[in-house]
Amino acid sequence: xxxxxxxxxxxxxxxxxxxxxxxxxxxxxxxxxxxxxxxxxxxxxxxxxxxxxxxxxxxxxxxxxxxxxxxxxxxxxxxxxxxxxxxxxxxxxxxxxxxxxxxxxxxxxxxxxxxxxxxxxxxxxxxxxxxxxxxxxxxxxxxxxxxxxxxxxxxxxxxxxxxxxxxxxxxxxxxxxxxxxxxxxxxxxxxxxxxxxxxxxxxxxxxxxxxxxxxxxxxxxxxxxxxxxxxxxxxxxxxxxxxxxxxxxxxxxxxxxxxxxxxxxxxxxxxxxxxxxxxxxxxxxxxxxxxxxxxxxxxxxxxxxxxxxxxxxxxxxxxxxxxxxxxxxxxxxxxxxxxxxxxxxxxxxxxxxxxxxxxxxxxxxxxxxxxxxxxxxxxxxxxxxxxxxxxxxxxxxxxxxxxxxxxxxxx
Amino acid sequence: xxxxxxxxxxxxxxxxxxxxxxxxxxxxxxxxxxxxxxxxxxxxxxxxxxxxxxxxxxxxxxxxxxxxxxxxxxxxxxxxxxxxxxxxxxxxxxxxxxxxxxxxxxxxxxxxxxxxxxxxxxxxxxxxxxxxxxxxxxxxxxxxxxxxxxxxxxxxxxxxxxxxxxxxxxxxxxxxxxxxxxxxxxx
Numbered sequence: 001x002x003x004x005x006x007x008x009x010x011x012x013x014x015x016x017x018x019x020x021x022x023x024x025x026x027x028x029x030x031x032x033x034x035x036x037x038x039x040x041x042x043x044x045x046x047x048x049x050x051x052x053x054x055x056x057x058x059x060x061x062x063x064x065x066x067x068x069x070x071x072x073x074x075x076x077x078x079x080x081x082x083x084x085x086x087x088x089x090x091x092x093x094x095x096x097x098x099x100x101x102x103x104x105x106x107x108x109x110x111x112x113x114x115x116x117x118x119x120x121x122x123x124x125x126x127x128x129x130x131x132x133x134x135x136x137x138x139x140x141x142x143x144x145x146x147x148x149x150x151x152x153x154x155x156x157x158x159x160x161x162x163x164x165x166x167x168x169x170x171x172x173x174x175x176x177x178x179x180x181x182x183x184x185x186x187x188x189x190x191x192x193x194x195x196x197x198x199x200x201x202x203x204x205x206x207x208x209x210x211x212x213x214x215x216x217x218x219x220x221x222x223x224x225x226x227x228x229x230x231x232x233x234x235x236x237x238x239x240x241x242x243x244x245x246x247x248x249x250x251x252x253x254x255x256x257x258x259x260x261x262x263x264x265x266x267x268x269x270x271x272x273x274x275x276x277x278x279x280x281x282x283x284x285x286x287x288x289x290x291x292x293x294x295x296x297x298x299x300x301x302x303x304x305x306x307x308x309x310x311x312x313x314x315x316x317x318x319x320x321x322x323x324x325x326x327x328x329x330x331x332x333x334x335x336x337x338x339x340x341x342x343x344x345x346x347x348x349x350x351x352x353x354x355x356x357x358x359x360x361x362x363x364x365x366x367x368x369x370x371x372x373x374x375x376x377x378x379x380x381x382x383x384x385x386x387x388x389x390x391x392x393x394x395x396x397x398x399x400x401x402x403x404x405x406x407x408x409x410x411x
Numbered sequence: 412x413x414x415x416x417x418x419x420x421x422x423x424x425x426x427x428x429x430x431x432x433x434x435x436x437x438x439x440x441x442x443x444x445x446x447x448x449x450x451x452x453x454x455x456x457x458x459x460x461x462x463x464x465x466x467x468x469x470x471x472x473x474x475x476x477x478x479x480x481x482x483x484x485x486x487x488x489x490x491x492x493x494x495x496x497x498x499x500x501x502x503x504x505x506x507x508x509x510x511x512x513x514x515x516x517x518x519x520x521x522x523x524x525x526x527x528x529x530x531x532x533x534x535x536x537x538x539x540x541x542x543x544x545x546x547x548x549x550x551x552x553x554x555x556x557x558x559x560x561x562x563x564x565x566x567x568x569x570x571x572x573x574x575x576x577x578x579x580x581x582x583x584x585x586x587x588x589x590x591x592x593x594x595x596x597x598x
Contacts, residue, residue, distance in 0.1 A: 001575045002514045011575075012506045014582045019541040020502055023533030030531070147439035191446040191476040199476070259442055259501075261421050262528055267555060273435050 030263055037154045038260065047158055050151065054142055059220055061138040062131075066221050070130030074114045079122050083110050086121075096298035097121050115222065116347040118301070124294035127218060127343045128287045133279075135217020139181055140278045141271070148266035152177065153258055160256060166242025167201050167249070168193070169256035175202055179210040181278070183371040186210065187378060197251025201242060203375060204386040207367040208393055209238040214286065214339035219359060222346035229356045234363060237397055245389065285370060286337070293336035297329055297344065306332065320395070322402035322411045323358045324350050334362045336369055353410040357401050365394045413461045413488055414567065417481065417512065418496035419505060420444075420467030423524045426554040427496060428464035431564070436464055446477040448484050455564060463488070469504070471511045485512070492518045492570045494563070499529035499536055499551070513547075513578070518570035521549045522563055527556075544581040546573045 003011065036042045079099075083089070086098045090108055095101065098119040099111050111117035114126035146152060152174060160170030171192060179186025183206055190202045211219070211234060219227055246253065300306045309332075310317070310325035317325045326348045334341035341362045345355065367375065367390075375383045405411025416424040420442030428436050432451030437444055449464045468481040485493070493512050497505030502523070513519055523529075523538060542549040548566040552559030 003510070003575060008507060008510050008514075011579060011582060012503050012510065014586065015506065015541065015544055015578075016503050018544065018582065018585045019537045021535045021537075023535065026533060028531060144439075147444075152439075153442070188446055191480075192442075194475045259419075259421060261442070262531070264555075270438055270555075274437060274439075277435060277437070 034154075034260070034263060037151070038157050040158065043154065043158050047155060050146070050155075054146075057142060058135070058138055058216075062135040062217055062220055065134035066131050066217075070126065070134070071113075074122070074126045074130050075112070078125075079111070079114050079117060082119075082121060092302045095119070095302060096295060100298065100301060115343055118294070118298060118344065118347070120291050120294045120298065123343060124291045124340070127294075127340055128290040131221045131343070132214040132217045132286070132290075132339050133282065135220065136181070136213045136282055137275065137279060139213040139217075140275045143177070143181055144271045144274045145266055147274075148264065148270060150261045150263045153260045156256075156258060157260060164253070165246070166205070166239055167246030167253045168198055168242065169253070171256055171258060172198075172202055175206060176210060179206045179212065180216070181213045183207060183210065183212050183367060184374045187371060187374045190378070194254050195252050197249050198253055199378075200249060200251075200382050200385060201245045203378065203382060204245065204389050205238055205242050207371055207375060207386055208241070208364045208390055209234045211363045212338060212368075214337070215342055215363065218339040218342045222343060223355055223359065226352055226356050226359070230359050230363075233356070233360045233401060237360075237364065237393070241389070241393055241397075289336050289369065290340050293333045293340045296336070297333045297340075300332060301329065320402065321357060321361060321398045322405060323354050323361065324348060327358050327361070330358070330362060331365065334368070335366060338362060338368055351410070353405045353408075357398070357405065357411075360401060361394065361398055364390070364397065366390065412455075412458060413463065413491040415463045415465050415485060415488060415491050415493045416496060417465050417485065417493050417508070418467060418524075419469055419498060419501075419508065422467065422496045422498045422505070423554040424467065424496050425464055427494065427522065427524075427552075427560070427563075428462060430554060430557060430560050432462050442467060447480060455567065463491075468508065470508055471515070485515075485517070492520070492567065494520050494522055494567075496522045496524050496554075499523040499526050500532050500534055502529075502534075502536060510575075510578075513545075513573055514575055516572045518572050519547050520563065520567055520570045521545070521547065522554070522559070523549060523551045524554050526551045526558075527553050540585065544585055545578055546581065547571065 037046050082098050086094055088094045096119065098121055099117040100119065101108055101110050114122045117123050156170035156173045159173050163169055163172050174192065175186045175189040178189050186206045187203055190199045193199050193202055219230065306329045310328040313328060314325040317323050317327055327345065330341040330344040333344055342359055345358050345362065375386060402411055416427055418424050425436045425438045425445050428434060428449065428451060429438065431453050434451040436449050445464060445466045448466065451462050453460050453462055463484065465484050466477040466481045468478040471482050473479040473482045495509040495512060497509065509519060509521055523536060529536065538549045538551050548569045550559050550563045550566060552563060554560065
């Protein structure tokens with residue numbers, strides 16, 4: 001037999017009257033802390049402090065290992081050693097695997113560091129292990145802590161009002177933050193949103209505007225001074241285009257109801273398991289893609305394809321976006337891995353503002369192949385829609401950033 | 412045999428799943444961590460049992476994609492037993508989902524999880540009495556600490572479909588006996 005909703009609640013009422021006793025409610029310290037972090041007056045400062053803490057720990061941990069250890073290891077020992085022992089200096093295999101080098105007054109010279117060498121075994125390994133690995137270890141460790149303590153839903157409540165402006169609600173912060181680690185779990189997490197409209201907006205915004213942990217890690221290392229501007233442009237883009245999408249995508253954006261769970265002491269074993277799972281995934285998926293991306297770009301360089309593309313697209317790159325035409329190479333690498341693309345950008349000579357524009361372009365112009373595959377799994381219609389939005393965004397926003405640069409007199 | 416772990420978001424289904432199967436499903440302290448199902452295996456008294464970690468759902472009337480996954484998982488597994496994981500500090504709405512599953516004729520066991528949170532809130536639940544009214548096993552647990560898991564597993568075999576009429580009758584009887592006792596006490 002089936003009951004209707006009213007009958008079912010009546011029965012449950014009767015059952016719980018018989019079995020549940022509610023004692024006097026006591027306001028515990030946990031409750032007090034819980035409230036302080038949700039009420040806007042105290043919650044917003046706490047949120048800022050948490051974010052700032054997150055950022056400082058991230059930066060100093062990643063910096064400590066990358067600058068203090070891996071840069072030296074790779075540039076002082078690994079690169080010169082490989083340059084020495086790898087056979088066939090100057091031929092194509094050498095260029096792809098070790099060092100593409102450069103020409104100074106007609107003479108072939110070797111690169112002096114692993115970011116400029118563009119080799120699979122030098123740049124590729126350095127980016128994957130020397131820069132990105134420390135960054136994602138600390139990122140996932142802190143993310144797991146925030147998750148298990150139970151802070152995330154509170155952040156969702158705080159940001160609810162703002163996110164409503166872009167057709168989403170507070171809960172959109174969960175896919176967004178997950179995407180800061182990696183866009184792939186971010187895309188999966190959009191399933192917690194109720195309507196197709198919300199899922200589409202969220203997925204599109206993630207794929208375009210949220211840089212992943214690997215990319216943030218490399219940016220922190222190669223363009224630390226420009227980080228603020230790059231992130232600012234991405235955040236502004238997230239809200240501008242979210243606002244527009246909310247206006248033009250049909251469908252509903254319902255209110256949000258969330259259970260704010262109690263704060264908990266995180267379990268060390270669970271944190272360890274989660275972080276380890278992510279790192280294992282990084283070794284299995286990300287590192288092969290970084291090396292593959294490095295190899296593909298290397299081959300395309302050797303074949304002259306990148307020079308050709310750069311020349312052919314020069315009017316777009318130089319005229320519309322205001323970046324050097326050499327950016328074509330990194331943009332191809334960005335199909336596979338954004339971290340690699342940023343590393344390659346850093347080896348190209350350009351002004352700081354061009355660098356800001358180029359890194360923002362690398363972030364927004366196409367999701368990396370893993371994210372692309374995940375979006376396809378969630379629905380090809382959404383994927384096509386997202387790509388259409390993306391094309392429009394790249395050209396309008398890329399042009400707008402260039403225009404802002406011109407108006408500021410820095411482009 | 413197949414067992415589905417079902418319940419509201421963030422009641423600890425994934426914690427049970429990891430405890431039961433030794434697997435590594437992501438657990439976090441916020442609703443919506445599991446948005447797709449995961450399958451695992453465990454042995455109960457020599458028999459291989461398939462356990463499914465189902466995404467959280469508030470009712471059998473899905474509101475989002477993750478809930479759709481949950482409900483279709485249940486409907487595709489007609490021969491499965493269900494462990495309904497209920498947040499002991501929010502028992503009524505947990506019972507709502509459990510009732511819906513009972514009404515569809517699935518054999519059920521209830522895990523009253525997060526007993527520690529309920530205690531913090533001064534909520535006490537008479538699990539034995541709940542068990543007598545519902546006619547199915549009800550086990551108090553604190554899954555992250557591993558408390559009650561063994562008992563839950565040992566009582567899985569007692570899960571059986573129950574008729575809603577019996578539950579209604581039991582609930583009425585329970586309140587009758589209580590008021591009779593009260594009356595007796597007053598006299």
